[in-house]
Amino acid sequence: MSPVGSINTYEAFIGQDWYRQIEQAEGLAVVLDLHHDEFLSDKGQYISVGRSMVSDAREDRSAGVIKLNIKVSAIRHILELSSLADRGVTVLTDRNGAMICYTDGVGVTEEEAGELVRILEQRERKIFSFQGEKYEGVVQTSERYGWKLIKIIPYQVMYEELIRFRQALFTVLAAILLLLVVISYLLADSITRPLLGLSECLKEMKIGNWSIRAKGGNDETGVLAEAFNEMAGRIQESVDAIYRTEEEKRRAELVALQAQINPHFLYNTLRSIRWMADVQGADNVTGAIDDLIQLFRLTTQIQGEYITIEEDLHIIRLYCEILMIRYMDCFTVEYEVDETLLSCKTIKFLLQPLLENAIYHGFQDWKKNALIRISVREEEGDVVFEVFDNGCGMDAETILRVLTLKKEDGKGLNKIGVNNVNMRIRRCFGEEYGLSFESEPGHYTIARAKIPKLVMEGAVTP
Numbered sequence: 001m002s003p004v005g006s007i008n009t010y011e012a013f014i015g016q017d018w019y020r021q022i023e024q025a026e027g028l029a030v031v032l033d034l035h036h037d038e039f040l041s042d043k044g045q046y047i048s049v050g051r052s053m054v055s056d057a058r059e060d061r062s063a064g065v066i067k068l069n070i071k072v073s074a075i076r077h078i079l080e081l082s083s084l085a086d087r088g089v090t091v092l093t094d095r096n097g098a099m100i101c102y103t104d105g106v107g108v109t110e111e112e113a114g115e116l117v118r119i120l121e122q123r124e125r126k127i128f129s130f131q132g133e134k135y136e137g138v139v140q141t142s143e144r145y146g147w148k149l150i151k152i153i154p155y156q157v158m159y160e161e162l163i164r165f166r167q168a169l170f171t172v173l174a175a176i177l178l179l180l181v182v183i184s185y186l187l188a189d190s191i192t193r194p195l196l197g198l199s200e201c202l203k204e205m206k207i208g209n210w211s212i213r214a215k216g217g218n219d220e221t222g223v224l225a226e227a228f229n230e231m232a233g234r235i236q237e238s239v240d241a242i243y244r245t246e247e248e249k250r251r252a253e254l255v256a257l258q259a260q261i262n263p264h265f266l267y268n269t270l271r272s273i274r275w276m277a278d279v280q281g282a283d284n285v286t287g288a289i290d291d292l293i294q295l296f297r298l299t300t301q302i303q304g305e306y307i308t309i310e311e312d313l314h315i316i317r318l319y320c321e322i323l324m325i326r327y328m329d330c331f332t333v334e335y336e337v338d339e340t341l342l343s344c345k346t347i348k349f350l351l352q353p354l355l356e357n358a359i360y361h362g363f364q365d366w367k368k369n370a371l372i373r374i375s376v377r378e379e380e381g382d383v384v385f386e387v388f389d390n391g392c393g394m395d396a397e398t399i400l401r402v403l404t405l406k407k408e409d410g411k412g413l414n415k416i417g418v419n420n421v422n423m424r425i426r427r428c429f430g431e432e433y434g435l436s437f438e439s440e441p442g443h444y445t446i447a448r449a450k451i452p453k454l455v456m457e458g459a460v461t462p
Contacts, residue, residue: 012039022065031145032095034072045072088114088153095146096119104173116152127155165457198228199407205232249427272326280413291321303416305428308456309376309383310342316374317353323359331370337379345456346383347428353421354387354435354447357402360443362391378453382433385449393441404434418447425451 006241014020020032032048040046050067079090079104090111091102102113112130119128120137127136134155141148197214204212215234215447296319313335320333352375363370373388394402402418422435429451 014148018050018067019065020046022067023052024326027052031147032067033096034098034100039429040069046070047072047075047094061120065068072101076103079103087157088151089116091117091148092151093117093148093150093151100147106157112460113152117150120150120152134305139165148316166176177360194222194225197223201228201232211236245427248423265391276325291318295319305347306345306456307348307425308342309337309344309346312346312351313342313374315349317356317396318413320372331359331372333437334371334373336373336375336377340347340376341376341453342382343455345454346385346451347421347424350386350421350425350449350451351385353418354385354449357447358387358389358391358445361394361398362389367446379450381453385451387446387447392443393443393445394437394439395441399439421449425449 014023018035021032023128029049029051030044032050034047036043036045036275046069048067050065052065070155075092079092079101087105088108089102089104089108092100094100099110099114099117102110102257104113108116116130116135116137119130120126120135120139126138127134129135135152136155137152138149139150150428151208194215201212201214211232214228295315326332355372355374358372362372369390371388373386375386375388377384377386403422405417418435425434433450434454436448436450437445438448
């Protein structure tokens with residue numbers, strides 16, 4: 001731009017106020033507030049920065065000044081390009097409060113912008129009302145030059161921003177909450193599903209399905225499932241054992257019910273009686289028949305599993321009397337009985353199978369002085385029965401066969417074998433009781449039975 005004005009250009013320059021301000025700054029930079037430069041063809045408003053030049057430091061004489069003019073429109077353009085102009089009013093003022101420029105993002109005129117600045121400067125609070133609208137302002141002041149950059153934003157705009165922020169925050173929180181719900185559901189499902197399965201297993205066990213097994217995970221539910229399966233396995237073993245015991249009991253009771261007089265035995269006995277009657281003139285027939293009648297009555301009328309030792313011994317005496325007739329007094333029977341034990345409880349047909357075993361195994365080849373000794377004694381609080389015979393004895397294999405076979409043949413009084421007696425003793429009194437054998441082949445055999453000492457209810461003590 002070309003300078004205009006008087007021919008005396010130098011005097012016109014040095015007479016300007018801005019020239020004197022720069023010169024008086026003595027070499028320091030000076031910022032000139034909003035002004036018009038008369039020496040430029042463009043009469044727009046400028047902001048200038050100037051500095052004086054010293055030609056001779058000793059004489060302190062100025063050689064002139066340097067001034068840089070900045071158009072206000074350029075400053076406004078810079079503000080409009082910045083983020084400060086978005087959704088609000090931005091005002092730049094000089095040290096005297098004069099508006100240098102402003103930008104508008106909400107439809108405010110220059111006069112209204114100036115009014116907003118004046119209201120803002122008059123209030124301590126930065127929130128104020130203007131023409132029915134609520135505004136909030138922020139002021140930034142340059143400490144060196146006193147210029148102010150003012151940002152005024154409508155409260156509604158800030159509120160909309162806050163609403164958008166709050167909506168965004170709520171959206172994020174809702175997403176987090178949904179994620180937590182999904183995670184909680186998955187975690188709960190991983191816990192409740194095994195527990196529900198365990199509950200179903202318990203229902204199955206309640207109706208008797210002991211083979212059911214639970215499934216668990218790798219956490220505490222897995223421990224519960226493992227404990228449940230172990231418990232179910234033990235219960236199943238116990239139930240199976242009970243079933244086996246009940247089945248054995250049922251079979252034993254069935255055998256006891258079927259233990260009627262053996263027809264073969266009855267036939268042999270009656271044939272012996274008839275032969276004796278033919279040979280001897282029937283003198284002993286009456287006594288033999290009386291013994292047989294008593295034996296029938298005792299074996300058929302005694303009810304229940306238990307009888308007294310006295311009753312069992314009475315059956316044995318009658319049985320031995322009949323066997324003595326059949327075998328023509330080929331053996332002798334002795335009794336050693338503690339009479340204080342006669343009222344004690346025992347199971348029906350305990351001694352009779354042991355006596356049959358002594359006769360049929362011990363005296364397969366009859367010999368002179370054949371002896372059977374039946375004893376009943378107390379030993380350490382228990383009752384011990386022993387049937388001794390001085391027959392041929394038994395080896396270990398024979399003893400095992402006698403203890404395991406239910407019944408070898410039908411020669412005896414009934415169908416109850418030694419194994420059945422042993423099983424019934426253990427079922428009635430416990431596993432610590434039962435039968436045992438002591439034998440020396442060619443010399444003797446002792447069949448021994450041990451039961452607890454229990455007084456039979458209703459029995460009369462001798």
